[in-house]
Structures are given as C-alpha cells and as structure tokens.
Amino acid sequence: MDQTLKEGQIEERKKRIFSGVQPSGNLTIGNYLGAIRNWTFLQDAYDCIYCVVNEHAITVRQNPADLRRQTYETLAVYIAAGLDVSKNVLFIQSHVPAHAELAWVLNCYTMFGELSRMTQFKDKSAKHSDNINAGLFDYPVLMAADILLYQADLVPVGIDQKQHVELCRDIAVRFNQIYPDTFTIPEPYLSKTGKKIMSLQDPARKMSKSDENENATVRILDSKDTILRKFKRAVTDSGSGIVYSEDKPGISNLMSIYSAFTGKDYPEIEAEFAGSGYGDFKMAVGETCADALAPVRQRFDELMKDKGYLESVAKQGAETASRIASRTLSKVYRKVGFVTF
Ligand code: TYM
Numbered sequence: 001m002d003q004t005l006k007e008g009q010i011e012e013r014k015k016r017i018f019s020g021v022q023p024s025g026n027l028t029i030g031n032y033l034g035a036i037r038n039w040t041f042l043q044d045a046y047d048c049i050y051c052v053v054n055e056h057a058i059t060v061r062q063n064p065a066d067l068r069r070q071t072y073e074t075l076a077v078y079i080a081a082g083l084d085v086s087k088n089v090l091f092i093q094s095h096v097p098a099h100a101e102l103a104w105v106l107n108c109y110t111m112f113g114e115l116s117r118m119t120q121f122k123d124k125s126a127k128h129s130d131n132i133n134a135g136l137f138d139y140p141v142l143m144a145a146d147i148l149l150y151q152a153d154l155v156p157v158g159i160d161q162k163q164h165v166e167l168c169r170d171i172a173v174r175f176n177q178i179y180p181d182t183f184t185i186p187e188p189y190l191s192k193t194g195k196k197i198m199s200l201q202d203p204a205r206k207m208s209k210s211d212e213n214e215n216a217t218v219r220i221l222d223s224k225d226t227i228l229r230k231f232k233r234a235v236t237d238s239g240s241g242i243v244y245s246e247d248k249p250g251i252s253n254l255m256s257i258y259s260a261f262t263g264k265d266y267p268e269i270e271a272e273f274a275g276s277g278y279g280d281f282k283m284a285v286g287e288t289c290a291d292a293l294a295p296v297r298q299r300f301d302e303l304m305k306d307k308g309y310l311e312s313v314a315k316q317g318a319e320t321a322s323r324i325a326s327r328t329l330s331k332v333y334r335k336v337g338f339v340t341f
Contacts, residue, residue, distance in 0.1 A: 017042055017189070018152035020051035020093070023070040024062065025209035026219045027077055029289065032296075033194030033260040034158025040082035042156065049089040049150050049321060050078055055099060055142060059135040060128055060210075072310050073300075077220060079313070080299035091317030093146070098325035102145035103138070105332055109175050110141050114167060120160065144168035149325040151184040159196045160206055162188045179335035183328075194260035200234040203249035221297050224290040231286030232279075242273035242281050251278065258285045261292050 019039060021031055042048060052074045057067060071092055078090055093099055115121065118140055125132040135142075143164050147155055148171075155165045165188040172183040199205045201216040211217050215233050222230070236250040244252050244266040255269050264272070273281050303310060333340055 014045070014047040015153040016150060017046045017048045017154050017156060018051070018147050018150045019156050020053040020146060021074055022053050022057045023067065023074040024057040024060065025070065026221060027074065028197070028207050028209050029218045029220060029257065030158060030197035030207040031209065032081065032220050033197055033257070034191070035156060036078060036081045037194070038156050038191045043084060043087045046154070048087070049152070050083065051091055051093050051146060051321070053093045053146065055093045056139060059133065059139050060124070061131060072307065073304070075310055075314060076300050076303040077296070079303055080296045085313050089317050089320045090313055091321045092314050095314065095318035096321050096325050098149055098322065098329045099142065099145050102149055102329055102332060103142040105336060106141050106145055106148070106171055106175070107138065110144075110171055114170065115140060118167070119163060140164045140167050141171070144171045147186050148172055148183045149328045150321075151328060152186045153184055154189040155186050156189040156191070159190060162190065182331060182335055193256060197257060198249070198253040200230055200253075203235065203253045218289060220293055221300060224294065227290040227293070228283070228286040231282045231289070234282055236278045236282070240277060242276055243270055251281070254282065254285050258288060261288050
C-alpha cells in the first residue's frame, strides 16, 4: 500500500475506497450492478479494499456450512467479476479482529435513537421477528468500523446502504469533534445506473439475496436458461409500451437493468423498443443480462476448483488489511485513553 517515493516524485495519495458484501446467500444482479461491477471500474484510479463481511451475516441465523461456502463463493465472485487481486485488497472480515474491536469503541459514541431510525433495522426486525438480536440493531456500528478503520474516502454501495454510510459519517464527525483528526470522513458513492434494482416479482421491493421467491431475484451465477425464465416471468404493468415512468414500475425496473448492462439511457431504450411488446423487451433484457454474466460464471467455476488459491488471496488480503486497520485502532485506543505498552 505505502509506496516508497523516488527522489523528486510528488506524493499524491490515491483516494481510498472500502466496501463489502454479506455472504448471506447467492449474490444477485442487485449486488452486481449496485456494487461489485462498479468496484471493477474504480480499481485503477483508487486504492481499493473490499471485504467479505461475514460478521455482518450472522445478525440473521446462518447454517455454518453454508456460511463457510458462501464466504469463499463471495470472494470468488469478486475476482470473477474482474477485481484484480494485484490491485485490490480482498479479505474476509473475521480475519481482521480490529473490526469487532473498533465497533465496541464506536458503540459508545453512537446513540440508541440513531440506530432505532435505521430503516434496514426496522425491515429486518419485522422479517425476523423471532430473532431481533442486539447484533441486528448494532450492525451499522460494525459497518462504520469497517469503513473508518481504513480511513476510506469513498464507499461504493447501492442506495439501500446510503443511510448506513451517512450514520458512519455522523459517528466519525462526532468522534473527531471530541478527538480531533482521528478519522477520514467518508462519502457514499452511488452509481448512476444500477443503484436500485427491484424485485422482478414486486417492483415496489428491492431485489434481495434472501428473497424466498426465486423468481424475484436473478442470481449472478444463474444459468442462461434460468435467467431467461425469470425475466419471462417478471411482472409488468397494465397498458403497453416500453416507457420509463413512475406508473410503470415493472417496466421501469427492467429498463434500469437493461440500462445498467448496456450503458444506454432511457430515451435510447425507448427508441430502440418503440412498437415492441412487453414480451419481446423482457426477452431482450434477459439475453443481455445472461450474456454479460456468462464470463463471470465461467471464471467463478474455475476459481471454485482451486480453494488453495482463494485461501491464499484471503490470507494475503487479511495481512495487508490488518496492517492498515491496526494503525487506526492504536490511534483510537490512544485517543480514548486506553493504556498501551
Ligand atoms: P449487502 O450484502 O446487502 O449488499 C451488498 C451491496 O449490494 C448493494 N445492493 C443493491 N444495489 C442495488 N440494487 C439492489 N437491489 C441491491 N441489493 C444490494 C448494496 O447496497 C451493497 O452495496 N451492510 C452492507 C455490507 C457492508 C458494507 C460495509 C458495505 C458491511 N460493511 C462497509 C460498505 C462498507 C450490506 O448488507 O450489503
């Protein structure tokens, strides 16, 4: 990370990026278009650190064997999607204890009221009413620790995580007011397209990896046939015509997916499909999505055959991440008055 500068060189620190995905299920095109694919566009211009946030995943019950498998699968998707292991630090959260350690300190600088206002907590506690554990409530503080440990400038996420990044900023500002110059204040970084992919079965709800209705989500690793079938079954709206509008949430969602995969804007898409029916458009979106994901799936299959390689990436990533994280944690410990040797 820290490069030694040759004489005469001007030091220009690249801005740092941190982000992560929970290994809590098979990743969806929401995770891909809202987050992971954008990360691949940032890897040259920024100093990037991407984590598989397995500590977050246990805020809802996980089967241990599935969690272990999904943790490696998520890492493999990062690489298969195009993250170059020589340019990005890729690691697994539980390998760097500083995340949990900083989260404890930040807990003491986060208000109960702030956490109570988090919409994701309200949604998830309604969904898991038999298991509203303290971790689910506290989750945004762990997320703040993830980001602040690396002094990240930018946090590329989908729109559903924006509120958590904003809380992270509030915590960092508060901490810096008490103990100046501790944390970099991060900004959420949202892509123009793909930041809000909705369910194919209910366009009022976001596409979520834990949706029980398989037809609602398109998984990054779905086969072409499965992808085509899911788009074919996608709910559309009354009327006809491929037009982006608030009263056509089903078609508008499909247009946003098509736009994110092709780079075309809505007027271009409307012109391309003028006179086409919903069925034809759904097939076109399905084909485009399946073709874009085919190389990711192929690379993923290769990577999953070489567990040793994935382990070596995770190990190397954890070493680099630990070095950076421990610097911030020591600073925080000193600032709050913990005795150190
Ligand atoms: P998670 O695992 O739910 O989602 C991972 C990323 O995918 C984005 N995303 C979406 N984007 C567009 N449309 C969707 N339907 C969609 N669904 C998910 C999310 O916004 C996210 O960027 N708390 C985070 C993980 C996390 C994190 C962090 C992120 C933990 N620590 C620190 C950034 C920085 C989460 O649960 O994401």
